Amino acid sequence: MTKIALITGGSQGIGKSIAKTLSEDGFAISIVARDKEKIKRSVDYINNHNGDAAGFVADVTKPEDVNRAVENTVERFGGLSVFVNNAGVSYIKPLLRISPKEMKKVLDVNVMGTFYGIQAAANQFIAQNTPGKIINAGSFCGQTGTVNLAADSTSKFAVRGLTQVAAKELAKYHITVNAYCPGIIMTPMAEKDDFMMDRTNHVNKGVELHRAVDQSALKRAGKPQDVANLVSFLASHKSDYVTGQSYVVDGGITYH
Numbered sequence: 001m002t003k004i005a006l007i008t009g010g011s012q013g014i015g016k017s018i019a020k021t022l023s024e025d026g027f028a029i030s031i032v033a034r035d036k037e038k039i040k041r042s043v044d045y046i047n048n049h050n051g052d053a054a055g056f057v058a059d060v061t062k063p064e065d066v067n068r069a070v071e072n073t074v075e076r077f078g079g080l081s082v083f084v085n086n087a088g089v090s091y092i093k094p095l096l097r098i099s100p101k102e103m104k105k106v107l108d109v110n111v112m113g114t115f116y117g118i119q120a121a122a123n124q125f126i127a128q129n130t131p132g133k134i135i136n137a138g139s140f141c142g143q144t145g146t147v148n149l150a151a152d153s154t155s156k157f158a159v160r161g162l163t164q165v166a167a168k169e170l171a172k173y174h175i176t177v178n179a180y181c182p183g184i185i186m187t188p189m190a191e192k193d194d195f196m197m198d199r200t201n202h203v204n205k206g207v208e209l210h211r212a213v214d215q216s217a218l219k220r221a222g223k224p225q226d227v228a229n230l231v232s233f234l235a236s237h238k239s240d241y242v243t244g245q246s247y248v249v250d251g252g253i254t255y256h
Contacts, residue, residue: 006084014185023046029054052077137180140183142159185224
């Protein structure tokens with residue numbers, strides 16, 4: 001079977017970089033996201049660079065959408081090898097100002113979306129009777145509670161727990177489950193987060209980003225490719241003896 005990777009949220013930012021990198025690694029790529037036009041641009045890029053990609057519209061907060069995305073991927077490519085739970089959202093606000101609606105949205109996408117993805121991918125791997133790899137999107141704020149990131153931290157701590165439980169329960173099926181935990185990575189989402197953080201703390205544009213970067217040992221923001229390089233390892237046979245782990249990619253902000 002050809003190596004096949006499904007990436008949720010694969011039409012922009014970190015997910016798009018992961019899709020491109022795994023294509024270069026020889027995977028057929030299934031890009032799953034909500035925006036049809038962004039999906040098309042990402043798929044076209046891969047197909048125009050000697051890759052093999054297809055795209056499917058889905059909302060990861062709906063289990064039926066996630067299951068259908070897996071079914072469509074299998075129908076198009078003949079199976080599934082790697083499932084990347086990359087889709088995510090963020091809200092930057094002080095704890096006392098986050099609305100229940102905002103908190104629920106973050107948990108629905110980041111936690112329940114990951115949960116649905118794990119179930120859908122694992123069931124497919126079991127049905128195929130093949131090993132599989134599930135790779136989840138954590139965050140550096142899921143390693144330690146972070147001011148103004150109550151919703152994000154809560155959701156990403158949960159993803160870390162899900163990753164560990166899934167790794168233990170799915171090992172008997174030869175399925176590994178790991179997570180990547182980005183720090184400050186320059187993406188459209190990061191730019192939005194930076195704006196929200198500046199507004200929250202009543203400072204000029206870019207001040208909070210510079211403060212965050214200055215806390216890192218490497219003194220720079222990360223690039224999507226920095227994360228994609230780790231995912232490339234986790235998706236490869238070189239990580240076959242690795243499971244239940246959450247790897248931080250933040251230039252040296254958090255240490256565990």
